[in-house]
Amino acid sequence: MAHQSARQPARESASPQAGIVEPGPAPALVTRALRKSFGEKPVLDGIDLSVAAGTVFALLGPNGAGKTTTVHILSTLIAADAGRAQVAGHDVAAEPDAVRAAIGVTGQFSAVDNLLTGRENLILMADLHRLGKVEGRRRAEQLLRRFELADAADQRVMAYSGGMRRRLDLAMTLVGEPRVIFLDEPTTGLDPRSRRELWALIRRLVAGGVTVFLTTQYLEEADRLADHVAVLDRGRIVAQGSPAELKRLVPGGHIRLRFADARSLDLAAGFLEFSARDDESFTAQVPSDGAVSALRKVLDRLDAAGVEAEELSVHLPDLDDVFLALTGRGHEASAPDEQNRTAQPERKTTS
Template identity: 65%
Template sequence: MPSSVMPTPRREGDAPPPAAVSAVGLRKSYGDKTVLDGIDLHIPAGSVFALLGPNGAGKTTVVKILSTLIGADGGQAQVAGHDVAASPDGVRAAIGVTGQFSAVDGLITGEENMLLMADLHHLSRREGRKVTAALLERFDLVEAAKKPASTYSGGMKRRLDIAMTLVGNPRMIFLDEPTTGLDPRSRHNMWQIIRELVADGVTVFLTTQYLEEADELADRIAVLNDGRIAAQGTADELKRLIPGGHVRLRFSDPAAYRAAALALHDAARDDEALALQIPSDGSQRALRTILDRLDSAGIEADELTVHTPDLDDVFFALTGTAGVPDQPKEDVR
């Protein structure tokens, strides 16, 4: 596939990018069970947003409401500038949805799957074949195009699934568990596809059972728990919410080590390793404070490492869940 083009960074004073999704107070109940209890979201266009949460947290319900598959009981939401309740057709024309389970028809070829999707989008025969050929090439499926999709590997089926979603040239794509069941190489290939989509200006709404995937891809992450957003922000912002971060300094000179221990009186000592551990949230300001204290004392560490909690720590702390955030068989709610 062609190499992606890095988007031009936004300069200070530039207008913020328009919202691909804007939701306020989304609510949904099934009988006496409240699934969503007032969800607020703001997702800039041309970004990757990851929604994490344990089973039954309401992730799929959020996706279904935003993609107009079900209605909300309360609140408002706009997707690609269209109100999901007042203008569902406008939303559907602007989005693509790739579900957790492949929509590929294994009885027909990859090319026939693509042409069928082109027919559903009312493309002319000529335009449908042109779009199909371009997408098959983009997703490295040309050699397999004439083969039944049932013969495809898991990674090929997921690539075909996303290619079919792109036939309608959507401005926003919902990807529900796009790499579940894929081997590591296929997963990394899928990550590259997602990056290229965003480089082309597409907004990606991602649900995933792999916390490393959200950490790797998402510009912003929200953790959904008990029908509410427990926290949202960048991966680094979320990690700083959880205690346990620290800076570790290691010295080869015992005299420098002792002097640093005096200068950094709040540090935990490891006399055998000549190492100090200082509590830190991992921010640039906190790191600068430590370095300034060392500089003032005329001390230089031989090794400095910053340790911050990972997204697993964040997830477990916010949800109280001691397992993976998602399972492929998640309830539709």
């Protein structure tokens, strides 16, 4: 299946029931006022999302915020109570088969068969996609090479490392050449090296035109991978934007300047408002949101003072600071586990 181009003209959903129209290039995924409750407990309370095609979108939130529930609705595993959702141009409620044909899903735990070899797992998935014997085996071999599993292709998966299992899991998701991939906390339990290997694979997928919808509690992961981030807390989207834009929402950003001597530091102090100053190291901090305009303003004032900084660096709050400020709790905060309420068997989505 050909990948969807991010440069397609704007269009209305193929489903008249959805009626979601986005200006500009057609998004890969859109939700409007999406709601879901389990019993008396609301899990999603009217969320609006728009994910550009050919990008990585990260949905962040504490445990129980509604991340996995969102993925389950968008991948047709459960139905929303209200609102609308469109994936790859198809209405999730009205056209579930078309949505399933266009997506791949990798859950929090690898959905691979330990008793089969890596090659057999991929061939099994190819058979489920009805690719035919020749095409299925060609696709399996291609993915084994692409995910650097060819040398272990005929080993049983029970002998694979955690990183190898995750790579195989993602390879199985790609057998049907999906246009949109949902990765629900894909690096949970992986060591740092395996996590970085998986990040590199995700970047290559996106470079090839695939859209990745990522949920994660690793804020570094979102910072490194995501083009756009939404923070979900208690069923509501509390902020959206690029990682850089979200960091500017939190106070504490600054430009750090180091001068050659005390005289230069004193001269600069007459033209700049310091938030901190160290006379021993001849350094000072100037409040800044990290924008280019703010940096230019500082440099212009130094020029006016006739002072040149020996060193300059820009410091912004990280996504951990953003997360804590927006949700009022750390990203590992404990909350009722939404997955317990949305218990679904882990499975691959096939057409």
